[in-house]
Amino acid sequence: MALSGVASVCVNHPSVEAVGRCKQCSKPFCAACKIQGPTGFFCSADCKQKHEVFVKRAQSLDVKKGGLGIGYALSKMMGWAIAVLIIAVVLVVAGTIFNIPVLSPIVHSVRGTIGF
Numbered sequence: 001m002a003l004s005g006v007a008s009v010c011v012n013h014p015s016v017e018a019v020g021r022c023k024q025c026s027k028p029f030c031a032a033c034k035i036q037g038p039t040g041f042f043c044s045a046d047c048k049q050k051h052e053v054f055v056k057r058a059q060s061l062d063v064k065k066g067g068l069g070i071g072y073a074l075s076k077m078m079g080w081a082i083a084v085l086i087i088a089v090v091l092v093v094a095g096t097i098f099n100i101p102v103l104s105p106i107v108h109s110v111r112g113t114i115g116f
């Protein structure tokens, strides 16, 4: 991750050429100071931690904000419920019409559950 063309030096070591910029404070850091975090590279452990806190807060804000998120989750759950219901009905109907021995315990329990 070398900076091309930009001759910057490390924020901690003024005599060492920087290899990248901190994702949190955007200060240049050298290879010795470089700290890799799950979200990018940082000039210090402090910056890495700050950025992780920031990312976590942003994520939790997204969750709180999300009418869309909840709506999406709900519609997904509805989709699953409908799919399960359709499978149950198909099982019951198939089990009733063809009288499949393997299916009959399942058919009975599904019938009991949905009261069919």
Ligand SMILES: [Zn+2]
Pocket (backbone or CB within 6 Å): 022, 023, 024, 025, 026, 027, 042, 043, 044, 047
């Ligand atoms: Zn930093």
Ligand SMILES: [Zn+2]
Pocket (backbone or CB within 6 Å): 010, 011, 012, 013, 016, 029, 030, 031, 032, 033
């Ligand atoms: Zn350094």
